[in-house]
Amino acid sequence: MNRSMKDGLVLSATLLVIHSFASFLVFLYCHINTESQSVFVYFLFFVVDAPTVPLAFEIEGKIGLLTGLTDSWTDLWFYGHQGVNLRAFILTTVFGGLHWFMVGNLVSYAVGWMQQRVKLKRQRG
Numbered sequence: 001m002n003r004s005m006k007d008g009l010v011l012s013a014t015l016l017v018i019h020s021f022a023s024f025l026v027f028l029y030c031h032i033n034t035e036s037q038s039v040f041v042y043f044l045f046f047v048v049d050a051p052t053v054p055l056a057f058e059i060e061g062k063i064g065l066l067t068g069l070t071d072s073w074t075d076l077w078f079y080g081h082q083g084v085n086l087r088a089f090i091l092t093t094v095f096g097g098l099h100w101f102m103v104g105n106l107v108s109y110a111v112g113w114m115q116q117r118v119k120l121k122r123q124r125g
Contacts, residue, residue: 004112012104019049019100020093027089031082042088049096056095057088066090 023045030038045053060066070083070090 004108007112008105008108011108012101015100015104016097019097023089023093023096026092027085030085030088036084039084039088042092045092045096049092049099052095052099053092056091060087060091 026041026045029041046057066087067083070087
């Protein structure tokens with residue numbers, strides 16, 4: 001594996017970890033806060049992770065794949081609004097994390113491409 005690919009993976013993994021940690025902090029905030037409207041904090045991810053997270057929420061709203069899992073988790077913990085919180089956490093972590101992993105790869109590729117172009121121009125003239 002060449003240096004450019006390693007740098008891309010490091011940058012992508014770093015962005016993925018930072019995004020996942022931010023999503024986890026929002027999850028904890030909503031979990032501790034007893035107001036049901038606290039899950040609206042996740043709307044920040046709709047802007048930061050556009051278009052992947054809004055698309056994931058739209059697909060989840062139509063299919064409802066996570067509903068059974070999150071509702072059973074809610075029944076275990078007896079918190080009325082936590083199913084929505086868990087569902088939003090899963091969607092923002094997975095799809096937002098993939099979004100930032102791809103952004104990190106694209107940025108790394110673009111920087112590597114620009115460095116190669118500068119290096120070729122210096123060699124020519």
